[in-house]
Amino acid sequence: MTALLETPPAVRTTAKPPGHRGGTAGRILGYALLIVLSLLVMIPFAWMVSSSLKQNNEVFTVPIQWIPAEFRWDNFSVIWDRIPLWTYLGNSMLLSVSVTALQVLTGSFAAYGFAKIRFPGRDALFLAYIATIAVPWQAYMVPQYIIMQKLGLVDTHLSLILLQAFGAFGVFLMRQYYLTIPDELSEAARLDGLSEYGIWARVILPLSKPALASLALLTFVNTWNDYMGPFIYLTSNDLWTVQIGLRAFVGLYDAEYAMIMTGSVISVVPILVVFLLGQRYFVQGIATSGLK
Template identity: 75%
Template sequence: MYVLLSVLLALVLLPFIWMLSSSFKHDNEVLTVPIRWIPETFVWSNYTDIWTRVPMAGYLLNSAILAVAISSLQVLTGSFAAYGFAKIRFPGRDALFLAYIATIAVPWQAYMIPQYIMMQKAGLTNTFTVLILLQAFSAFGVFLMRQYYSTIPDELMEAARIDGLNEYGIWARIILPLSKPALASLALLTFVNTWNDYMGPFIYLSSNELWTVQIGLRSFIGQYSAQYAMIMAGSVISIIPIFLIFMAGQRNFISGIATSGLKG
């Protein structure tokens, strides 16, 4: 088993190792065959030149603004809606939940164009607002949080109601403190998806000042050639925030994923 896991780990890390190696090469050395894993000469200037060639700091800041705003909203809306689906009984609750979750199966390409037309008529294109509003709700987030809430005993809510707490108070004072692992999992998954999102910013953001890091790296791709070394250096820089956030919340993330599939 350990041998199998080691092989799988090597396969997963192989593209990252190639990207890291390529970030220290000249452009004409990146796509050489066979692959030279260790550069003959380490081009350290790739990591310094990229900050002056493009507004890399601005791209990282834009990505951080969108990722933090969307992650915060999805944690808020997902946990709030999941509490209603998991702990409040009302007619048609299960049918409504299944209908809502079924939207995950609808590909974004199916409604991408009408969605853009709606946002354009509302005058929201080329702003962060459109991306934040469109991604403030997540059916997957509601599903993840509802599964976790199902592991919390209903007796806690009944006792809180007897003590006089309303549903908002129960959600804020009982459910949320008990849901830190699931909240951390949802926040991390949403942050990573938003940080790595390419199509959303590509469609809705046209100003260079609003570009995210994923769109900004496209600046190194020309009509007939591409600066692959710069792209790889920018890619390495772009994964550092995600790596740090994952390491900081790794314990809660694993705990939240492991328990979200259990039924209490």
């Protein structure tokens, strides 16, 4: 009788929400799409690596021969004897590091003024400065060259460093990140007696590592890959960057495409190293720079 009066234990069921299967399928499709897009992005790089291991007459075969019939590993040793590649790489590194350091310094400092200091016409001045991004470089290329020529800086690395020491994009990127930092921190630092320079250096910069890494990486890659700037301002062979140096394999009637691809692969290595070192900060900085 007691057994009949006892209430049977409740049976627990874990019902899945109605959209659970749809959400899982959506994620799978999303990941599959990203994998396909990633592979498509990697195709030019894979073709470049494959071409660097071929003979010159095998680079543009139709259909594309992704795996060389004979791997020409000696291309990576021959190229050092054909052109002064160490000199070109050193020049590219000098320009990239110098321009990156200056743009990070000037961009972060100017962005602090636009984000944390109130003065009349601040927003209008910022919009006018950012609007210069829309002006193509070809529009002021000739005036810039005339100025550098008058100063006697043509055929020097200093001309390229000075012309690229400031960048509106860097100011925009850093300002957007600074807006996510509470103003109360700056106000508290002012009450403690810190100057604006001290607030920028001791409060704002330590909190801005992701944005600084993003700006540094983008500037480094852009300067390293620059072709037109060094092509216009540098005429001496010992001042050429690696992008200009690879032009030595382009003749009047023919070009050594295998050697060009070999040099291109070598020139990509520093960029890969820099990106891998700053990848975590780069992704975080890009994701949070437009948060506010």
